[in-house]
Amino acid sequence: MVYVKNGETEWGWGVVINFTKKKVQVKRKKQPQPEEENDETYIVDTFLHMKKRKKNEEPTPAGYNEEGEMEVMAMILDSIAEVSSVRINLPNDLTRADHKLMVKETLKEVRRC
Numbered sequence: 001m002v003y004v005k006n007g008e009t010e011w012g013w014g015v016v017i018n019f020t021k022k023k024v025q026v027k028r029k030k031q032p033q034p035e036e037e038n039d040e041t042y043i044v045d046t047f048l049h050m051k052k053r054k055k056n057e058e059p060t061p062a063g064y065n066e067e068g069e070m071e072v073m074a075m076i077l078d079s080i081a082e083v084s085s086v087r088i089n090l091p092n093d094l095t096r097a098d099h100k101l102m103v104k105e106t107l108k109e110v111r112r113c
Contacts, residue, residue, distance in 0.1 A: 001013050001014065001015055001083075001084040001110065002014055002044070002080045002082065002084065003029055003080070003083075004048065004079050004080060004081065005076055005081040006075060006079040006081065009045075009060075009061060011046075011049070011050075011073075011075075012048070012049065012061060012064070013111060014042055014049070015046065015047040015088055015090065015103065015107070016045070016047075017046065017047050017072055018044075018045040019043065019044045020042070021040060021041075021043075021081075021094055022040065022042070023039070023040055024039050024040070024058050041073070041076055041078075042076070042080075043074050043076060044073075044074070044077055044080060045072050045073070045075075046072065046075050047070055047071070048071065048073050049062050049064065049068050049069075049070055049104060050062050050068055050069065050070075050071055051068050051070035052067065052069055057062055059071070059073060061065060064108065069078075069100065070104050078079075088103070089101060
């Protein structure tokens with residue numbers, strides 16, 4: 001589990017699904033130094049609780065007791081504020097509504113402790 005905070009937006013606790021290392025090319029006006037040409041960052045796919053949204057609407061975090069849905073959201077590594085030692089066993093299929101609900105309830109239980 002990780003605690004996600006992206007700028008001023010606090011997403012709360014979520015579950016890491018996957019991570020990948022990406023090369024990011026930085027465009028600058030000045031001539032870049034050879035070691036600065038390609039910066040690397042990690043993209044962390046995190047299963048988070050967010051408010052239900054309409055098509056093309058920005059995702060926003062949902063409170064612990066608010067209605068919402070669990071979705072996978074890609075975050076950069078800098079967005080992770082804390083890493084927990086708690087590990088949650090996830091179901092194989094996270095597209096099913098009952099499996100998403102099970103993970104949501106597990107997160108609620110972990111927050112209570």
